[in-house]
Amino acid sequence: MSVDEQLVKDAIKGDDSAFLRLMQLYKIDLYKTALSYFRNEEEAIEAIQEVTYRAYKNLKSIRDTAYFKTWLTRIMINYCNDQLKKNKRIVLGEEILNKQGNEENHTRMELKDAMLGLDDRSREILMLKYFNDMKIKDIASTMKCPEGTVKTWLNKALKALREKLEQKGGDLHV
Incomplete structure (x- = not known):
């Protein structure tokens, strides 16, 4: 324990x-x-x-x-x-909009903007995996679904995020 x-x-x-x-x-x-x-x-x-x-x-x-x-x-x-x-x-946080428009902030803003364009489940699963560093099994437990389902949702969320970034002409690669 x-x-x-x-x-x-x-x-x-x-x-x-x-x-x-x-x-x-x-x-x-x-x-x-x-x-x-x-x-x-x-x-x-x-x-x-x-x-x-x-x-x-x-x-x-x-x-x-x-x-x-x-x-x-x-x-x-x-x-x-x-x-x-x-x-x-x-x-959208004012602190992000008020920062200097350097490339890192621009990229971060593009990513956040693209994330906001995703459905709730996709945004949630990407947050848990990449912002909170949760493992697939913990995400499955949190979302009360099988690990295989989490993997499928994660792949779809990443694909949707990639498409959103490409629509914006972003340089960010997912």
Whole structure:
């Protein structure tokens, strides 16, 4: 049993300090996930606060302590998708638009723009794989589907992303 799993078990038993340590361990991953959805630092921080509350409230619903990070990431993704649907908007971060137009920022902006043009599932699967460095089996667990399905969806998402970038005449190769 890993240290993380022991912390999860302790947190489920009511050890608040164990829960806080877990949240400290995963706050950067949660922040990156929220930021990739909202493109806004304040909304990302607010998302972490809300997800922390939801995770704490539903801590006893964890079935497998080994998948705590996956469970937490799923809560964040659901929250972000709900917020975007609720507000019917996608925010391009002002900090990206205000940066100098150097090639790296231009390429990053092209990639983010292309990602925003994908369907929710494709964007989600690419985020989990490439922004959160999750393994296929963890993505399958998060999305509650077989690994083979994840691989198929990932290939389709990459193809769609490649097409979006080519339409924009981007130099980025996926």
